[in-house]
Amino acid sequence: MSVFDSDIEHDQRKRRRWVIISSSVLAALLFGYLSWLMLLQGYQVVIAPEDARQEASIRVAHGVGFTSGHTVYTFGGSVTLEASAPLYYSKQVEVSRRSPSRIDLELEPLPAQLTVTSNPALEDARWWVNDHLAGEGEQLVAELAEGTHEITFGHPYFQSYTLLVNAMKGEVINRHIQPEPVLGELSITSQPTGATVTINGTEAGQTPLALEQPGGRYEVQIEAPGYKPIYDALFIREDRPFDSRDYQLQLLGGTLRADVTPSGGVLTVNGSPIANPGRVNANEALRVEYSKAGYRTASQTVEVAPNRDVHVRFQLEPEYGEVQITANVPATITINGQTRGTAPQTIRLQTVPHDIRVSHPHYRAQTVSVLPEAGATRRTHVDLLEEFDARRRENQPLVATGMGIELLPVQLSAFTMGAPMHEAGRQRNELERPVTFSRAQIWVSSQHITEGQFARFRGQGDTNSTLPVTNISWLDAARFTNWLSEQEGLIPFYEIRGNELVGVRRESRGYRLPTEAEWEFIAKHFRRAARTTYVWGNQSVLRDNMANFADEARRNEQPQVLMGYQDDHKERAPVGSYPADRNGFYDLDGNVREWVHDRYGLIPVNAAGPLPSERDFLGPESGRGHVIKGASYLTGQMNLLRASVRYQGTEPMVDVGFRIARYH
Numbered sequence: 001m002s003v004f005d006s007d008i009e010h011d012q013r014k015r016r017r018w019v020i021i022s023s024s025v026l027a028a029l030l031f032g033y034l035s036w037l038m039l040l041q042g043y044q045v046v047i048a049p050e051d052a053r054q055e056a057s058i059r060v061a062h063g064v065g066f067t068s069g070h071t072v073y074t075f076g077g078s079v080t081l082e083a084s085a086p087l088y089y090s091k092q093v094e095v096s097r098r099s100p101s102r103i104d105l106e107l108e109p110l111p112a113q114l115t116v117t118s119n120p121a122l123e124d125a126r127w128w129v130n131d132h133l134a135g136e137g138e139q140l141v142a143e144l145a146e147g148t149h150e151i152t153f154g155h156p157y158f159q160s161y162t163l164l165v166n167a168m169k170g171e172v173i174n175r176h177i178q179p180e181p182v183l184g185e186l187s188i189t190s191q192p193t194g195a196t197v198t199i200n201g202t203e204a205g206q207t208p209l210a211l212e213q214p215g216g217r218y219e220v221q222i223e224a225p226g227y228k229p230i231y232d233a234l235f236i237r238e239d240r241p242f243d244s245r246d247y248q249l250q251l252l253g254g255t256l257r258a259d260v261t262p263s264g265g266v267l268t269v270n271g272s273p274i275a276n277p278g279r280v281n282a283n284e285a286l287r288v289e290y291s292k293a294g295y296r297t298a299s300q301t302v303e304v305a306p307n308r309d310v311h312v313r314f315q316l317e318p319e320y321g322e323v324q325i326t327a328n329v330p331a332t333i334t335i336n337g338q339t340r341g342t343a344p345q346t347i348r349l350q351t352v353p354h355d356i357r358v359s360h361p362h363y364r365a366q367t368v369s370v371l372p373e374a375g376a377t378r379r380t381h382v383d384l385l386e387e388f389d390a391r392r393r394e395n396q397p398l399v400a401t402g403m404g405i406e407l408l409p410v411q412l413s414a415f416t417m418g419a420p421m422h423e424a425g426r427q428r429n430e431l432e433r434p435v436t437f438s439r440a441q442i443w444v445s446s447q448h449i450t451e452g453q454f455a456r457f458r459g460q461g462d463t464n465s466t467l468p469v470t471n472i473s474w475l476d477a478a479r480f481t482n483w484l485s486e487q488e489g490l491i492p493f494y495e496i497r498g499n500e501l502v503g504v505r506r507e508s509r510g511y512r513l514p515t516e517a518e519w520e521f522i523a524k525h526f527r528r529a530a531r532t533t534y535v536w537g538n539q540s541v542l543r544d545n546m547a548n549f550a551d552e553a554r555r556n557e558q559p560q561v562l563m564g565y566q567d568d569h570k571e572r573a574p575v576g577s578y579p580a581d582r583n584g585f586y587d588l589d590g591n592v593r594e595w596v597h598d599r600y601g602l603i604p605v606n607a608a609g610p611l612p613s614e615r616d617f618l619g620p621e622s623g624r625g626h627v628i629k630g631a632s633y634l635t636g637q638m639n640l641l642r643a644s645v646r647y648q649g650t651e652p653m654v655d656v657g658f659r660i661a662r663y664h
Contacts, residue, residue, distance in 0.1 A: 043072045043095055045083065048106040052085040056107070061092060083107065087170040111143035112167035116151060116175045128152040144173075151175075156237045157182055157215030182215030184241030186234050188222070191248050195224040207247075215241070222247050226283060226306060253279040254304030258290065259313045265292030282306040290314040294352035319351045321372030324379045331360040331384060346377065358382040362491040364390035387489025388509070399487040400511075400660075403453050406446045408584050409664070410522060412437040415531070417520045417617075418644055423533065425639025429646055434613040435517045441664035444514055444522065447575040447586045448594070448657045449480065457483050466574040468592045468657040474626040474649070475499065477513060477595050477658040484660070485510030493662075504618070513597040514661040516646065517617050519629045523588050523643035533642050535581055535589040540638060547590025548573045550636035560636035572633060572655075589641055592657040593630045599623030600648035625650035632656075 047053040047070070058067050063079030065072055072081055076097060084090040088107035095103065117139040118125060126133065127140035130150055134142050140151065144167040153161040158179040165173060188197055190207040197204045198221040204211060207222070215236045222230040227249040234243045257277040258267055267276050268289045280286055282304050291297040295316035304310040325333055327343040334340065334357040340347055343358060349372045359365035363384040370380055385393070400407060418432035448468035455461030457480045478501065482492035485508075493512040495503040504512075514522075523535050532538050536546065544566045553570040555561050569577065573591055580586045598619025619627065628647035631640055632655035639645075649656060 041074050041076060041097070043074070043099065043101055043103055045070045045072060045081065045103045045105060047083055047085065048104065052088050052107045052109075056083055056085040056088075058083050109146055109169035111145055112165075112169065112171040112173055114140070114142045114144050114149075114151075114165060114167065114173045114175070116140040116153075116163075116177065118153060118161075119176060119178045122155050122158070124155065125158075126154045128154070153177055153179055155179065156235075156239075159238060182236060182238045182241055184213060184215060184236035184243070186211045186213055186218060186220075186236070187242070187244035188220065188234075189244075189246045190222055190224070191246070192224065195222045195227070195247070195249060197222060220245075222249065224249055226252055228252055251281045251283055252306035254282045254307060255309045256280045256286070256288065256302075256304065257309055257311050258288070259311070260290055261315045262292060262295070265290055265295070265316070277309075280304055280310075282308070288312050290316065292316060294350040295319055319374045320348050321351050321374050322377040323347050323349055323354075323356070323370055323372050324377055325356065325358070325382070326380070327358050327360075327382045327384060329360045329363065329384055331358045331363070331382070333358060343382075356380065358384060360384055362387055362489065364489075386491065386509070391489055400445075400484060403456060405449070405453065405660070407443040407662075408446050410442050410444050410518070410526060410583075412440045412442065412518065412521060413525075415521055415525045417517050419642070423642070423644070425642060427645065430644045431611055433517075433611040433617070435617045436613065436615050438616055439663050442514075442518060442661050443664060444518070444585070444661040445659045446580065446584050448592060448659050449477075450575055454480060466576075467572050468575055468587070470572065470592055470654055470657045471652045472657070473652050474513075474595045475501065476652075480658075481511035481513065481660055485662075490662070506616075506618070509663045511660050511662045513595055513658055515618055516596045516598040516627050516629060517614075518661060519588075519594070519596050520643060522583070522585060523629075526583055528582075533644075535643055542638075545578065547578050547587065547631075548633045549590055549631060549641070550634050554634075554636070558634065558636060562636055562638065569633065587630075589631050589643065590635075591633060592655050593628050593632045593635075593647065593653075595649070595656060595658040596627050596629050598627045600625045600627050600646075624648060628656055 045058050047056040058070055058072065059082055060067065060072065061080045061082040063074065063077055065074035065079045067073070072079070072095065074095065078094060078096040080092055080094050082090055082092045083105045085107055087110050089110060091105055091107055093103060093105060116127070121138040123138055125137065127135045128151070129142055129144070134140060144165065146167055146169045149165045149167060151163050151165055158181050161177050161179045163175060163177065165175065167173060188207055188209045193207050195207045197207060197209050199211070199218050201219070213236055215238065218234045220232045220234055228251070230247050230249065232245065234245065236243060255277050256269065256274065260267070260276070267274055269280050269286050274280065283306065284303065286302050286304070287299060288302055289297060289299040296319050298314045298316055300312050302310050302312060324346045325343050331343045332339060333343055333345060335347070335349070335354055351372045351374050353369050353371050355367055356370055357365055357367045364387050366382050366384060368380060368382060370378060372378055414434070414436040416432050416434050419426040419430040420432060451461060451465035451467050451469045452463045454469040454472070455463045455465070475496070478494045479496065482494050482496065485492045490510040491505060491508040493505055493508045493510040494501060495505065524532050542562060542565050545568060548567055548569050549565060550558060550561045551565045551567050552561060575591070576586050578587065578590065581588060599622060601620030601623035625648050628649045629645070631645070634655045635641060
């Protein structure tokens with residue numbers, strides 16, 4: 001190939017490459033343009049109001065797009081548009097594929113900026129816009145919507161002021177007002193007249209005084225020679241343009257000092273209490289009085305010069321009255337902790353309150369407060385209750401009940417104790433004696449006192465044992481009754497010194513042993529149609545287990561037993577093991593015999609006729625030992641089961657116990 005041909009071929013290849021490249025570029029441009037036309041979206045934005053639309057502008061604040069006038073073009077994504085116009089707030093809106101092609105935007109107009117000041121500037125002024133409180137202070141700064149507004153100024157000392165403001169959007173408005181002060185009057189009078197009046201530090205005249213003044217607060221001082229100055233504040237306000245005062249001037253004071261004996265009383269001046277020392281009016285007569293309960297009141301008349309001291313002295317004399325104190329028993333009188341003898345008694349006491357305590361052994365003490373009256377006798381009577389009655393009134397339980405001791409009431413009536421001459425088995429010491437009772441009701445324990453109950457008295461032993469206590473002396477039984485009386489606040493019945501009975505208190509309601517007469521009445525007469533020989537009646541035939549006697553179980557241990565009789569106990573049985581009698585009493589006959597109150601006296605057996613009648617018979621005043629009543633688990637003879645049988649004893653015995661009684 002020639003060089004010429006080679007150049008031609010080279011140029012052809014070069015031309016083909018250029019054509020290919022140009023065609024590719026044109027194809028890419030055409031594809032891009034067509035794609036742009038397919039993705040491009042346009043939105044028309046309509047601005048309101050009309051005056052804002054004419055000068056409004058729109059821009060793309062966020063996203064890909066461009067504007068042309070009030071039309072926005074996007075490439076399918078979301079964009080944020082911002083519309084703005086002079087004197088209006090800018091407003092943004094988000095545009096996406098879901099948005100309509102027409103977008104309406106209404107712009108909000110800018111408010112007017114209002115500033116109102118007053119002359120003079122008043123910190124406590126108040127401002128209202130269209131009747132709504134808008135602020136307080138020297139000026140009002142507020143934003144106003146386009147339109148006409150009513151601005152009101154208010155102040156206590158100035159007349160109200162109102163102005164109208166026509167606001168344009170975005171306008172800056174400055175206004176100044178000059179309110180007029182309120183005009184009013186101050187009226188000042190005083191007693192006495194002629195006092196000097198100073199207002200806000202400047203002397204204004206003398207009372208009575210009337211001054212026209214503008215609104216405001218006025219510090220007023222009222223002064224007169226010899227009188228205390230008065231300081232006050234008066235006001236002239238829009239709602240109250242007139243203020244008046246009538247002042248009562250008080251004399252200048254002095255100091256009253258009193259030396260008083262005794263101390264602790266009440267010092268008064270012209271009837272009003274005063275401290276010591278205390279301030280008093282000067283240049284006038286003062287009645288000074290000093291008093292204290294229990295003393296005669298003293299008084300003086302003094303006068304004190306202004307700002308000077310005056311001294312007075314009082315020494316009061318004691319004042320006395322009489323108090324007559326009586327009680328239902330010869331009680332001990334204690335006054336303010338000091339014993340003053342026994343009632344009845346009339347005692348001279350100072351006329352101050354006294355605590356009077358009236359007490360007597362075994363009675364509930366009482367304390368009364370008494371104020372004696374000067375020159376008179378005051379009578380005070382106290383009825384003391386026995387401690388037992390006081391506790392019962394308080395519904396406190398009986399100690400005896402708490403120990404398991406049941407007390408049954410017995411209504412006594414006249415009867416003849418002992419056994420008639422014809423009664424089979426009668427012994428010579430069972431003489432008949434008529435008895436009567438002035439204290440007709442008594443209480444008697446339904447059962448024997450147990451070992452457990454007696455152990456509580458002694459402070460030792462088995463307190464749970466229900467066996468009847470035995471092997472105790474009559475004196476130990478009496479001591480138990482006295483102890484129980486003391487536990488319940490009753491006066492002990494027995495007077496015991498050491499190991500000797502020295503007497504009894506017949507009027508006492510304290511616990512004691514039943515008398516022989518009482519025991520026989522319960523065993524033979526109580527609630528029976530006629531006297532019975534035995535506790536259970538008149539039949540001399542025993543049924544098994546009627547009571548605890550010497551039965552067949554003791555045949556090889558003692559010479560006499562009740563032939564053929566059987567009971568469940570060879571020795572003592574727990575109280576209540578056998579049936580009670582018709583009145584609820586257990587073991588009146590059987591288990592153990594019982595100490596009774598009476599001494600065992602020697603009475604001639606050949607006495608002619610019956611023994612004399614006795615009232616409230618307590619037995620003979622002397623004798624050998626004491627009477628024992630009833631039968632026991634050792635009794636093996638039928639005639640010894642009779643209720644009239646009586647024994648004599650001095651020492652403790654294995655089958656002798658006791659039950660208790662007391663007057664109602």
